[in-house]
Amino acid sequence: MYEKLTVILGAAMVLLNTSGTTVGQSVMGGVVVQYGQIGRNITLSCNNTGNRVAEWRLNDLKIIEARGMELTRTNLTLFNANPSKEGEYSCHDQESGNAYNRVSLMLGYPPGKPQVTCWSVRYPLNVACSWKLENKTYLPTEVNVTYRYGMGDVKICSTGWTMEGSCIIEYVNLFSEIPYTVKVMATNPLGFRSTFKQFIVEKIIKPDPPTDVRLSPISNQPKKLLLQWKPPVTWPDSDLFLLKYTIKYWRAGSNRPRMIEVSDQTSYTLSGLRSRALYFVEVAAKDFIDNGESSDWSPAVSARLWSN
Template sequence: MRMMIPSCVMDGAQAPFGTSRMRWTVQVVLVLLTCPVSCIADSTTEEDPWPLQHSALGSDVLLRCAVPAEAAGVEWRVNGTSVATALDVLMATEDGLVLPNASLAQEGDYSCHHPASGEALRRIRLRLGLPPGKPAIECWAISYPQTVNCTWSLPADVHLDTEFIATYRHGVWAKGGETECVQPAAGASSCSINDVQLFSITPYVLNITAVNPVGTATSLFHFIVEHIIRPDPPEDLQVSAIPSESKKLLLEWKPPGSWPLPKYFPLKYLIRYTRQGTGSPRTIGPYEQTSFILTGLRPGAIYHVQVAAKDLSDYGEYSAWSPQASGTPWKRR
């Protein structure tokens, strides 16, 4: 029986960079050339009495079973029940059992049996799913200038475990090939680039390849580091009354803990505040310091405050707003 791996792995001319590292992963995705309908070879092992067969949702799935020479056919069961009563739409052929336009309801444990003795001739655990779509990628330099953090997601649920291979290059035609984008765990939907080159006009190219037993998909994401700077929100925002000042509040906060070098790569800050019970908030700034005195406030009113940060050189984008903090100006007792 001849077998092959998907053409995206065999054909180096068509494969995107990064697929050299995924050859060992996708070789487990085998396609039977002799299969007359859509089916994926099972992962048979001597230890597993129910070897897996992965197939694509909506395809005609073939479950193979060799018919004994002395028998006219075999009996098929799913989850221990005869398929004659367990499933509505089936087609038995001399090659095996066909599930036309297979749906998730047809996943299960299939077995074929000798029609006379009932002996199990083969067992198959069928799992159905979809090939992954192209991952949607975001990258942000939240720890500039040290690290770029990237995340991604699939456009739809594929119903199968999917691994992700993450690599990058500095420049489309960079010498030395691709470099691993470090994931926090195998198959994670995020990775980090730690050897960032500052102020380079040559873009980085991130390659994310999604791999599951019925297909693969690749997305590329181009970026220049300074264009994707976005700090995390400022931390530990405090709103305090100022003794003897009935129309002022003292605001104090800290740079985000993920921003590694605030002394050498300072941030600037926007302040957003609103009086409780009123409409739209007011935004002021930017300011370079990590404290500010709000003035002209209404005595006795409650004010809600948030702060956002951005690279002082104006690269990239502002952070999200910090968690809200609240306070009331000083009141004479």
């Protein structure tokens, strides 16, 4: 026997012929849109008078009771509903064929917990927060992002109907131990979920990778390579807010990279290398006084040592 766990979102479907709406439902052009969760049981009720036996149709085709559903005098129950059950349902008088009401059934999932990350890639100008829902809902889902500094006013960062996105918090307070709190709430007709993210600005500094990384041989220097790069293009002022860099390099065929850290410079000479070998290099950037995290690695570049 199927367990008759009936999911009726909001009030009963006897309200279908009114102008009101209920939780999980909306009315469009006289057709009620009812939302249900995939994998749950969905019950549709007919508002026929006199409790007479109703005839149910799906997309104007008569429904014959079969496995996975149950028909009673006035109700239609779909067990373990799946997307193939979506469509326009209607119940009719068996003699006249007149429709009592019509329901457009849409199936999906309530929103999962939003995943939120916040980084300051343009320190000290702003903080960027991004989010992504942990599941697809297959239903219209609104995401609202707000933030506040300490116990200050709540401000809107973003709002929209996208499953993932980002927003920018401008004019951040620097060198403060009072945290910012970001709230991301996702809402659809089946429910809502929210996530809170707290941060101190200096602890979430993460520059973008260095750009224009170049590695080249040095004439008459068979064991040296010249490495050059530029600060991240998104970093506002590398002269005022200094960066340090980590260089990772390795010889072709070796799985043991070496690391070198340099401060406030955009070139370095690698020395003591194996003659005529091919070397690969990546560079990462970090706040000069070690706040936050290092950037991701730049794309690897390569060069072969000079040979005459």
